[in-house]
Every structure is written in C-alpha cells, then in structure tokens.
Amino acid sequence: MGRAPNLQAYVKQGADQAETEIELKASRGKRNYVILRRFQKGNEKSVWLLNGKTTTKRDIDALVARLGVQANNLWCVCTLIHDLTPVPSFRRTRLPSLPR
Numbered sequence: 001m002g003r004a005p006n007l008q009a010y011v012k013q014g015a016d017q018a019e020t021e022i023e024l025k026a027s028r029g030k031r032n033y034v035i036l037r038r039f040q041k042g043n044e045k046s047v048w049l050l051n052g053k054t055t056t057k058r059d060i061d062a063l064v065a066r067l068g069v070q071a072n073n074l075w076c077v078c079t080l081i082h083d084l085t086p087v088p089s090f091r092r093t094r095l096p097s098l099p100r
Helices: 057-067 074-084
Strands: 017-024 033-040 046-050 053-055
Touching: 017 057, 033 057, 046 057
Parallel strands: none
Antiparallel strands: 017 033, 033 046, 046 053
C-alpha cells in the first residue's frame, strides 16, 4: 500500500484507526460494490466490509479479480475515477513525457 513501511503509518497522527473506501461499478441494473477497509494503529489486522457487511480479504480479492480491477495500481484507480466522475484536479493532471 504505497510507500509506508506498514499499514499503521496510514493512520492519522492522534487517531487510533483509519479506513479507506472504494466504490466499484457493478453491471447495469445491479448495486455498486462498496469496499471498506478499517485498520488500527496498534495491530496488523484489518476489518473488511462489502456493502456494509463484514467479509474476508479473500472475498474482496476474488471480487476485484473478477471485475478486472487493478486496485493496487493507483493509476488504474485514478483513471477509473476520472472516467466515471470528472474531477477538476484529475482533468489538470498530465502524464509525463516519455523519451522516444
């Protein structure tokens, strides 16, 4: 998860826990998938929720793989967000020029 040495590094200073949430679009006519991960400063365990119900990381990994989303690839997630919901800061983002 990024460049931090451990998961607890993502907990805001002064807080005991943190959470991340992502919503993945489902097929037409179905409810979107909302994945929430809650973790604490004092241990390595995470609580995973799918649409508000407790689940396992294995189930989340299977869902993400089935949907073909590279959730650990920030560019993939940002691109999906940009395509679904244009946000001004993403519109201003430019890709670096690569040498030819």
